[in-house]
Amino acid sequence: MHIERIWPDTRLRNYHYLVVCQETGDALAIDPLDAELVLATARRHGWQITQILNTHHHHDHVGGNAAVRAATGARVLAHAGAAGIIGDVDRGLADGDTIRVGRSIELECLDTPGHTMSHICLFAHADQPALFSGDTLFNAGAGNCHQGGDPVALYETFASRLGRLPEGTRIHAGHDYLLNNLGFTLSREPANAIARNLAQQLAAQAPLDMPVTTLGEERLFNTFFRLQNPAIIAGLREHFPELPEAPSPREVFVCLRALRNKW
């Protein structure tokens, strides 16, 4: 499995991905917005885009569907619950479905509500497991819930689905927000030396050179995976006095998400 990360340089800092079977050259395009760039990348390498996957219905994740499909004849795949909004979806997906790319790649569909209520993450069972997490889990952060989402559902997705994947899983997110997210981590946990060192190290890094973090690393600097950290809880209680001294992870997550909205 080859993963090509594409940077279309949008205002929202989107990443696109091509997941390529190295035996056949078949490719799955994930969340294309800049169709020209995605098509040119495939052409340059001699890959054939046979499928398009939208993690969810937001425009910056589906805007290139029509042009990529027109140029390649690729089938469009999306969460069955989002298919009506996206339009022209050839295959509606549900939790546990498998997407095959060429001969060598199998991707498992995870139903991951929270950012929107019909959001799919893809998990690649491979020697180096990989997650395509759309706008659910960002490197060092979590998706917002402003446009059709729900923070409690997002917590459940983090706790019961994404947090249970193998620790070595590499996180390929829908946007490059890593540096900004580390800033939020440090606002909650100023003594987090790992987050501070990483932020310093990446301060001048180009988006295509940003590291792809693993789930194990996320636990060290993603606030939304550090819900029992005493410093985070103490800091939150200054903003949310009603929060109990020993809050549940769910309560901490929801307060963090609310605080992040205003940060």
Ligand SMILES: [Zn+2]
């Ligand atoms: Zn989105």
Ligand SMILES: [Zn+2]
């Ligand atoms: Zn997005």
